[in-house]
Amino acid sequence: MTWTPFYLGDGTPRDVDLGAPPPWRTFPRQPRPERFQPPPGLVEAVNAALALRRPLLLTGAPGSGKSSVIKQVATELRLGEPLRWHITSRSTLVDALYRYDALGRIHAQRLGGDSGTDDIAPFLQLGPLGTALLPSRAPSEQPRALLIDEIDKSDLDLPSDLLDVLEHGEFEIPELARYRDDDVDVREWESDAVHRIVKGRVRCDNFPFIVLTSNGERDFPAAFLRRCIRYTMPMPDTESLRRVVAAHFETEVAPSGPVDSLIAAFVERLRAGESLAVDQLLNAVHVLTGAQAPEGAAAEEVRELILRELTGA
Structure with missing residues (x-):
């Protein structure tokens, strides 16, 4: 499905459905x-x-x-x-x-x-x-x-x-x-x-x-x-991150699917010495694999935005 942004930057008022937030960003906070x-x-x-x-x-x-x-x-x-x-x-x-x-x-x-x-x-x-x-x-x-x-x-x-x-x-x-x-x-x-x-x-x-x-x-x-x-706390590996994602989204991670690809790329960057947090991965999964997920160049741009290294400027 085509990426449909909420904000267009044209200053024109419009009614927009922001959709459901990630489970960990609902308020008041409900510990799980x-x-x-x-x-x-x-x-x-x-x-x-x-x-x-x-x-x-x-x-x-x-x-x-x-x-x-x-x-x-x-x-x-x-x-x-x-x-x-x-x-x-x-x-x-x-x-x-x-x-x-x-x-x-x-x-x-x-x-x-x-x-x-x-x-x-x-x-x-x-x-x-x-x-x-x-x-x-x-x-x-x-x-x-x-x-x-x-x-x-x-x-x-x-x-x-x-x-x-x-x-x-x-x-x-x-x-x-x-x-x-x-x-x-x-x-x-x-x-x-x-x-x-x-x-x-x-x-x-x-x-x-x-x-x-x-x-x-x-x-x-x-x-x-x-x-x-x-x-x-040990550095997370692919299998442990699959369990984390499955627990947060209450669904199984399909092998070789888009979520699994995000996890594999995330682990590769960690092993290369980059500083990344697990909640960044969860954010990426929520935005990049949902029903309104961006595609092509927009997907790459959003991925880089969410998974930006923590020690970078």
């Missing part, structure tokens, strides 16, 4: 953990991290499925919706543990004057790591799951700053340790739920399942690495 295909050795690494109550450090290229691991584990083991701490160069340990709005509290005190109650609770919220370390509400409660995404994007000191918290599973909120009341109800991360903090101390009783992801862009201190179970 069964679509993730664990590579060899990953299941063993996850189970070791769970048994030892140690963080799992996953290293691999962008788009290799690292962040999908925790979603699948949390679903299978009923750990609840995973918490997420996305790392940037400005991320600090304190931000991951709790957030305190000191200026907001000062402003409230000034507005309240002598009649103000000076309640600190509205100005505190636990961060993603702090929430993951909360003690269980019931003896049978499973540990929380926490994704620490792209740890190699952090400041050089952050991995070392994490050591004590990851080793002992506890931390102090100084503002609460000095507060007049011993018990304060503090909001959890991205939730309306509150948890009672006693004397400013948070101590976990069931260490969370923590997955840290790295794109392999830096080295980490030995003291940090020895506290983690480490696994490197």
Whole structure:
């Protein structure tokens, strides 16, 4: 069928049917953990991290499925919706543990004057790591799951700053340790739920399942690495990519068909040292093999656009 673009660039208003989006680009996002295909050795690494109550450090290229691991584990083991701490160069340990709005509290005190109650609770919220370390509400409660995404994007000191918290599973909120009341109800991360903090101390009783992801862009201190179970995502091969595509599109990949040809070319480029992500392949399959797929020169142009190397300008 002839490629029919939505946008023509002529500025003329028109009614256009954009068609259905790819399954992984529907909103609100609906996680489909069964679509993730664990590579060899990953299941063993996850189970070791769970048994030892140690963080799992996953290293691999962008788009290799690292962040999908925790979603699948949390679903299978009923750990609840995973918490997420996305790392940037400005991320600090304190931000991951709790957030305190000191200026907001000062402003409230000034507005309240002598009649103000000076309640600190509205100005505190636990961060993603702090929430993951909360003690269980019931003896049978499973540990929380926490994704620490792209740890190699952090400041050089952050991995070392994490050591004590990851080793002992506890931390102090100084503002609460000095507060007049011993018990304060503090909001959890991205939730309306509150948890009672006693004397400013948070101590976990069931260490969370923590997955840290790295794109392999830096080295980490030995003291940090020895506290983690480490696994490197392997370079995908033709057979594993066939399974990934089949899982996402819920269809078998026909041998020697257009999808199989895309997979073979993708693997060849990976082996040649190019930096490509698996989701680029999925995007290419969706656009280049659908009912309205482009043909000829248009197909080549779209292919180059979608499968552009990640390290290129």
